[in-house]
Amino acid sequence: MREYKNSDVFFTPRQAAKYLNLSLSTIKNYIYSGKLKTLKTPGGHHRVRKSELLSTMGEVLPEQVSFRQGPKDLDTIVKTIFGIFSTLGPFGNSLRLHSENVASLAFD
Numbered sequence: 001m002r003e004y005k006n007s008d009v010f011f012t013p014r015q016a017a018k019y020l021n022l023s024l025s026t027i028k029n030y031i032y033s034g035k036l037k038t039l040k041t042p043g044g045h046h047r048v049r050k051s052e053l054l055s056t057m058g059e060v061l062p063e064q065v066s067f068r069q070g071p072k073d074l075d076t077i078v079k080t081i082f083g084i085f086s087t088l089g090p091f092g093n094s095l096r097l098h099s100e101n102v103a104s105l106a107f108d
């Protein structure tokens with residue numbers, strides 16, 4: 001059984017969706033597919049640890065991006081987007097390749 005520290009921050013799925021500016025159904029899809037690990041309360045409600053949410057959905061550390069304040073630089077934005085693409089599997093890979101192709105055409 002995992003132990004949790006008092007300093008751990010947990011979100012409801014609705015709060016997690018708002019924090020990452022995603023739809024609630026997107027967060028729930030990741031929870032129910034097992035891609036996003038949660039803690040289940042005695043009442044059967046899911047709670048998502050903030051660090052788990054960021055590592056799964058964005059593969060960035062909380063210090064790198066604060067979505068409420070906005071990303072600090074373009075590199076952080078790109079890493080976050082590609083991290084989200086990687087969680088989508090094959091569809092995300094095609095989105096990543098498309099993004100890279102558009103960027104190469106735009107900057108050549």
